[in-house]
Amino acid sequence: MERPVQVAVGLGQVGEFSFMLASLLFASGAIPPELHAALLAVVAISIAVSTIVVRVPIGSWRPTVARWGDGQRTDATTWHDAHLMQPMRSALLWSARNAWMRDHVPRLPFAQRAVRRFMPGERVEDALAAADRLNAQGFGVLFTHLGENLTRLAEADAVAEHYHDVLERGRRRARPIEISVKPTQLGLDIDEEACLRHCESLATHAEETGTWLWLDMEGTTYTEVTVALYERLKSTHAKTGIALQAYLRRTAADVQRILPLKPAVRLVKGAYDEPSTLAFRGRSEVDGNYHALAVLVAQAAGKGDARLALGTHDVELIGRITTMAEASGTGRDALEVHMLYGVRADQLARLTKEGYSCSSLVAYGEFWYAWYMRRLAERPANIAFALRQLLP
Numbered sequence: 001m002e003r004p005v006q007v008a009v010g011l012g013q014v015g016e017f018s019f020m021l022a023s024l025l026f027a028s029g030a031i032p033p034e035l036h037a038a039l040l041a042v043v044a045i046s047i048a049v050s051t052i053v054v055r056v057p058i059g060s061w062r063p064t065v066a067r068w069g070d071g072q073r074t075d076a077t078t079w080h081d082a083h084l085m086q087p088m089r090s091a092l093l094w095s096a097r098n099a100w101m102r103d104h105v106p107r108l109p110f111a112q113r114a115v116r117r118f119m120p121g122e123r124v125e126d127a128l129a130a131a132d133r134l135n136a137q138g139f140g141v142l143f144t145h146l147g148e149n150l151t152r153l154a155e156a157d158a159v160a161e162h163y164h165d166v167l168e169r170g171r172r173r174a175r176p177i178e179i180s181v182k183p184t185q186l187g188l189d190i191d192e193e194a195c196l197r198h199c200e201s202l203a204t205h206a207e208e209t210g211t212w213l214w215l216d217m218e219g220t221t222y223t224e225v226t227v228a229l230y231e232r233l234k235s236t237h238a239k240t241g242i243a244l245q246a247y248l249r250r251t252a253a254d255v256q257r258i259l260p261l262k263p264a265v266r267l268v269k270g271a272y273d274e275p276s277t278l279a280f281r282g283r284s285e286v287d288g289n290y291h292a293l294a295v296l297v298a299q300a301a302g303k304g305d306a307r308l309a310l311g312t313h314d315v316e317l318i319g320r321i322t323t324m325a326e327a328s329g330t331g332r333d334a335l336e337v338h339m340l341y342g343v344r345a346d347q348l349a350r351l352t353k354e355g356y357s358c359s360s361l362v363a364y365g366e367f368w369y370a371w372y373m374r375r376l377a378e379r380p381a382n383i384a385f386a387l388r389q390l391l392p
Contacts, residue, residue: 117342119363124166127364130341135175138352140359144180147367153194156187160198167205176211182218183226196232203237214241219272227254234261245270246290247279255293264307265297266338287317294321302330309336313344332356
């Protein structure tokens, strides 16, 4: 895509996000009609400008093409990521952390409709019904019960009990349900040893029911402690996996650190707002690191020394990783693809037919707001879908 088109699309997306935010604040009574009208004027201007920018002669932008061999994209793409997409992601991630929005957004009908794209409902029964449909299409299923930091160990006990119930329900199914848990939900902030005990109990239960326990990765505050937790857990429980984030600069070292354990790795790009000292910020950098890490783990997976799940919706990136892995003797049957429920289901079906083992990550629960905003930040184009839910 040439730079004028990228700028136009970016301006349009900025306008869409501003419209959603202004409508949300006005509907909740947080801003007066005059400010709402002013914000709508800004939206109209940004969208109008986008229609003009797209007509600017391409030669006036003078894009310089970098070498593909060094893993870089054109200057136009780098400019687009840095000046348009990254600010939008930052705004969405700020919204994910904002306490006022966390308390008010989930009450709005349009937000409740929008989140249904990514989760089948708030109850475990909703998730189980979705699992039936997904299994019938040939997909595996992972469950994650939404929620993060807790303040009391009793809350962690309740979360652990919920996952034990899920595992028991899965025991009676033809295809087991894997579970993916956030350590902070199991008391990591309060008592690391209590968190470990919960993880060990769930890992044992998962093995008894023929399935797996995965540890989700959260913000960088928890990266080291989560990797250390996985090392302890993996030493006694073979069917445990960990999510690693390709946008973190430290992840290459983390992969090397756990490879001797014959790990299960779900490689994701990352969805938290981290500083450039800790994380790659540009899309080309993140994609390049993701590709390198995936190929490294794929080599171990091809020998039976690891399990690799590509936790991305970027099918072009999956294709490039597969080409490299196959060139080194690793077949695509050693590569799994994990995508979020409701996202690119057509591509997941295609990949299944092409020989990949594909699964859908089904999220559910009442505390979906921060998780949902991070999903929008991963791919701001999803904002357009959210906006459509404002319509009656």
